[in-house]
Amino acid sequence: MTGPVPELADRATACAEHLLETDRVVLASHIDADGLTSAAIAAQALERAAIPFETVFEKQLDADAIEAIAETEYDTVLFTDFGSGQLDVIGEYEDAGAFTPVIADHHQPANRDTEYHLNPLLFGIDGASELSGAGASYVLARALAEESDGSDGATVAADGGAAVATGATEPRADNRDLAALAVVGAVGDMQASGGELHGANERIVAEGVDAGVVETSTDLALYGKQTRPLPKLLEYATDVYIPGISNDENGALRFLDDLDLELKRDGEWRRWSGLTSDEKQTIASALVKRAVSRGVPATKIEQLVGTAYVLPEEPVGTELRDASEFSTLLNATARYERADVGLGVCLGDRDGALERARTLLRNHRRNLSTGIDLVTREGVTHEENVQWFHAGDEIRETIVGIVAGMAMGNEGISRSKPIIAFAAKNDDEVKISTRGTHNLVRQGLDLSVVAGEASRAVGGDGGGHNVAAGATVPKGNEDAFVERADEIVGEQLS
Ligand code: C5P
Ligand code: C5P
Ligand code: C5P
Ligand code: ZN
Secondary structure (H helix, E strand, O other): OOOOHHHHHHHHHHHHHHHOOOEEEEEEEEEEOOOOHHHHHHHHHHHEEEOOOEEEEEOOOOOOHHHHHHHOOEEEEEEOOOOOOOOOHHHHHHHOOOOEEEEEOOOOOOOOOOOOOOHHHHOOOOOOOOOOOOHHHHHHHHHHHHHHOOOOOOOOOOOOOOOEEEOOOOOOOOOOOHHHHHHHHHHHHOEEOOOOOOOOHHHHHHHHHHHOOEEEEEEEOOOOOOOHHHHHHHHHHHOOOOOOOOOOOOHHHHHHOOOOOEEEOOEEEEEEEHHHHHHHHHHHHHHHHHHHOOOHHHHHOOOOEEEEEEEEOOOOOOOOHEHHHHHHHHHHHOOOOOHHHHHHOOOOOOOOOOHHHHHHHHHHHHHHHHHHHHHHHOOOEOOOOOOOEEOOOOOOOOHHHHHHHOOOOOOOOOOOEEEEEEOOOOEEEEEEEOOHHHHHHHHOOHHHHHHHHOOOOOOOOOEEEHHHEEEEOOOOOOOHHHHHHHHHHHHHHH
């Protein structure tokens, strides 16, 4: 059995075998949608394999965080959605016999490898667009099921072998049901481009479809198809800006009123997810027609349609049914120090987690919208090859990257240069988030190198992906960072 990503099969088997020989494990993961789904996948796979574990979340896996983990009494640490970039530090603990690391990650690895290290970048698979942390964790989960089953054959024994399930979800001997969370993680890490997931991600989608936990369809590519009333769906969708509808409450209402459809029920606007295909078709055609008549370029209009990833086992009209809305809900918990709530949601709404997550979501949305307005109003400073802004303490450092990415393309904020965002982290340090586009990456942009090199040049550290990366530097080094970053980006794009 080679698993969903054959290139990773040997490493996955080695990681799984080691975990199955372990008494107990610390599971350490990252605080965002991909990190949470990674943890949820790993947690369920460990539960089903009857391996006891404890979970911890870190905003950033720095030297202090690794030291704290090393001081626990566990012999094995399973890192998900981070660990590769910190292998230099982790390796020192490994050498000293403090713990054995098992890593399922997709970030740019530090200059060192280890035996139980699962990372697509080691095998020529792009960690920014073809496999997420949750995807790497899923590959591990599939191998765990395979190995704990005691058979190396292609079939999975119905009695489940050594696997004992204690999870809230219906256990499946092969862990394919966990593909749904892997898709949410990939979408949350913005790995979809041109409207759909690619590469190894696509193979995970296919396994999810087979297992009945994922459905794909070509659909309107707007955010909020499950939960937003129709006028809000259209008004708030600004990625493809349609004059007279986007950011225009009355315009969106008039547009819908003019269609010959019954779009209200009991006086309430219906949602996209509850429409019939004919109704969807009518609205989509009218929207495209309007965009054309208002001069929206064809390349933009194409972006109105894409592949929707739906989780059919989740209730219609909830955030959980749409991979994109699910991932936003998770960011709304983890990026506000409530990773426990997000994990509870992923594990099947444990302890009323969903209601609490929704409260956090309202706050997150408010913060995103205020942040985007602020950046757009105050504008960015353009250097030759990069553009930047400093949010001080006006935007939380954990979401300044999301805001920067969403603001790109707004008035005065270019999509043909990467954006650098600064936000206060504490009295002494500044958090940096950088965002590019897949288009710039094709031209040679690698922000993980930019964030890493430019931050180390000023006494900080950082890393990430080609299209999105981050760093922390001592306060006062912002200008020097921009200057160095501008040079590196210039070299990459020349
Ligand atoms: O640490 P991790 O890999 O999980 O985080 C990746 C981050 O990069 C996500 O927060 C996502 O918002 C961001 N990203 C982006 N644009 C892309 C790809 C990723 O903003 N095209
Ligand atoms: O839909 P898209 O992939 O552009 O969304 C990226 C992220 O931006 C979402 O996961 C969510 O965090 C946020 N978002 C949002 N409201 C929107 C569009 C995006 O909260 N209208
Ligand atoms: O924090 P932000 O969303 O901007 O992070 C973008 C990407 O950069 C994430 O994948 C994150 O894990 C990575 N990053 C990093 N080292 C840092 C900060 C962020 O590798 N110091
Ligand atoms: Zn990730």
